[in-house]
Amino acid sequence: MTSPSQAGQQYVGVELCASSARAALVSPTGEVAARSEAVFSSDDLAAQIARLVAELRDAAPASVAAIGVGVPGLVSPQTGRVIISTDLPAVVRGDLRAEIEKAVGIPVKLDNDANAGALGEQTVGAGRGSRNMFYVTLGTGIGGAIILDGKLWRGASGFAGEFGHITIDPEGIECVCGNVGCLETVASAPNIVRRTHERLMRDSTSSLSRLGLNKNFTAADIAHEARGGDDFAAMMIARTGRYIGTAIAAVINLLNTELVVLGGGVMDAGALILDPIIEEARRRSFQPNFESTQIVAATLGPDAVPIGAALLARDAAQIGI
Ligand SMILES: [Zn+2]
Numbered sequence: 001m002t003s004p005s006q007a008g009q010q011y012v013g014v015e016l017c018a019s020s021a022r023a024a025l026v027s028p029t030g031e032v033a034a035r036s037e038a039v040f041s042s043d044d045l046a047a048q049i050a051r052l053v054a055e056l057r058d059a060a061p062a063s064v065a066a067i068g069v070g071v072p073g074l075v076s077p078q079t080g081r082v083i084i085s086t087d088l089p090a091v092v093r094g095d096l097r098a099e100i101e102k103a104v105g106i107p108v109k110l111d112n113d114a115n116a117g118a119l120g121e122q123t124v125g126a127g128r129g130s131r132n133m134f135y136v137t138l139g140t141g142i143g144g145a146i147i148l149d150g151k152l153w154r155g156a157s158g159f160a161g162e163f164g165h166i167t168i169d170p171e172g173i174e175c176v177c178g179n180v181g182c183l184e185t186v187a188s189a190p191n192i193v194r195r196t197h198e199r200l201m202r203d204s205t206s207s208l209s210r211l212g213l214n215k216n217f218t219a220a221d222i223a224h225e226a227r228g229g230d231d232f233a234a235m236m237i238a239r240t241g242r243y244i245g246t247a248i249a250a251v252i253n254l255l256n257t258e259l260v261v262l263g264g265g266v267m268d269a270g271a272l273i274l275d276p277i278i279e280e281a282r283r284r285s286f287q288p289n290f291e292s293t294q295i296v297a298a299t300l301g302p303d304a305v306p307i308g309a310a311l312l313a314r315d316a317a318q319i320g321i
Contacts, residue, residue, distance in 0.1 A: 010062040011317075012053050013120075013310030014069045015113060015302075016045070018087040018140060022302060023052040025060050026310035030124040032303055034060040042090040046099035053104055066107040067100065068313030070116035070305040072141060077158040080110050086176040087141060109316040113305050114143030114161060115152055117263055117298075120308030122147055125300040126261045133259040134251050135298075136163055137305075138244065138266035141176075142184045146255065164188065166247050187243045189219035189266055196222055196236045206232045223269035234272060241273040245280025252285040252293050263298030270297070 010033065014023045017040075025034040036055040040048055053067060073085025073092070080097040082088075100108045118135035121127045127135070133147045144163025146153040154160055164184035165177050172181025185191055196217075200206045209232035210225050211217050225233035248260055260281075267273060278295045298304060 008063055009065040010060075011310035011313045012056060012064050012067045013116070013306035013308065013313070014049055014052065014067065015116070015305035015309065016040075016069060016071050016088060016091070018072070021049065021052060022306055023049075023056060024303060024306035024310065025056040025062060025064070026307050028314055030120070030307050030311060032307065033062065035303075035306075042088065045091065045096060046103040049100050050103040064106060066109065066313035066317040067104060068109045068111065068116065068309030068311070068316075069096070069100065070113035070309040071096075071110055072113050072143070074159045074162075075110050075112050077111075077154060082110065083159075107313070107317055109309075109313040111309065111312050112143065112145070112159075112161070113137070113309075114145040114163075115154075116306075116308035116312060117143070117300075117304040118145035118147055118261075118308065119152065119311050120300055120304040120306075121261050121263065121298050123311055124307060125304060126296050126298050127259055130259045132255075132257040133261060134163075134248075134255060134257045135261045136244075136248075136263070137298075138187065138189075138262065138264035140189055142188050142264075144251075146257075148255075148257075163247065163251070166250065168243055168247055183243060183247045187240050187266070192219045192222060192236065192240050192266065193217065195240075196233075199236065200232075203232075205235075209233060219266060220268060223266075223272065226269060226272050237269050237272045238276045240266070241276030242280040244273075245277040245282075246284055248277060248281040248295065249284035249290075252281060252289045256289050257293060260293060260295045261298050262295070263300070263304055267297050 011026050022037045024032045034056050036052050072087040074083040082091045097108050097110045127133045131150045135145045137143045142164025144161040146161050165182045168183045169181035173185050175182035175185045222233045226237045
């Protein structure tokens with residue numbers, strides 16, 4: 001609910017990535033009024049975020065009531081401090097929330113990026129109207145977030161939803177989290193590239209793949225070639241989908257949510273990845289659970305985290321935390 005005194009107020013949502021940040025000026029109901037983006041260095045993040053906020057205010061003059069920041073890592077809801085971030089280790093050392101507040105002069109709320117993305121999709125994206133939803137973001141890393149009874153489920157200490165670190169291959173490779181064979185070690189964008197390189201080296205069916213022509217290909221290139229009819233690239237995307245679907249089956253069995261929303265750059269492969277995800281989830285989950293769950297692609301693209309972070313800032317400002 002928005003009180004009359006807040007009617008003109010806006011919120012800024014920021015998504016922090018390993019080497020870039022994206023920000024949006026967002027209305028209290030989740031509409032984006034302006035966007036800004038910048039390549040980041042890891043020192044003095046607060047000053048760089050303050051510049052992004054200033055750019056947004058110049059582009060669409062507005063009274064900004066609070067700022068939300070989605071961080072790739074574990075954020076303590078009690079202290080607002082980042083506990084672990086393998087993508088952005090610099091944010092663990094300082095008190096980023098306090099530093100941004102000092103630089104910008106308005107309240108700041110920090111949260112896990114997947115939590116923010118989930119809230120964005122649930123409010124104005126693919127999860128609109130859903131009360132029980134599981135959200136996955138597949139990119140450089142893999143994040144997850146749980147919405148139960150309309151609210152984010154944070155768990156005992158605020159770190160629930162670490163979907164990327166479910167073990168998918170007990171004899172797999174070591175993960176950044178210290179475990180072996182996490183979903184992230186096979187299905188994150190850099191690991192799709194790693195697996196594809198390995199397979200190109202040893203698989204004779206790869207000899208016709210256009211991917212062999214360019215040594216520095218990305219996960220987006222693999223998806224692009226797959227869409228263009230490259231069978232080898234399509235096989236790598238489909239195998240990735242089956243890994244993800246295996247983990248989704250466990251979630252469906254565990255939570256029985258009505259909706260699973262899949263976002264992040266890896267989902268740009270479209271049906272080539274979504275179909276094998278759904279098929280594998282169907283194959284490996286309990287049938288009544290699968291039949292009561294819809295598995296869909298996210299719809300907000302890169303706006304999901306900034307919108308959700310802004311809404312988390314709105315909620316924190318309204319209840320005074
Ligand atoms: Zn892991």
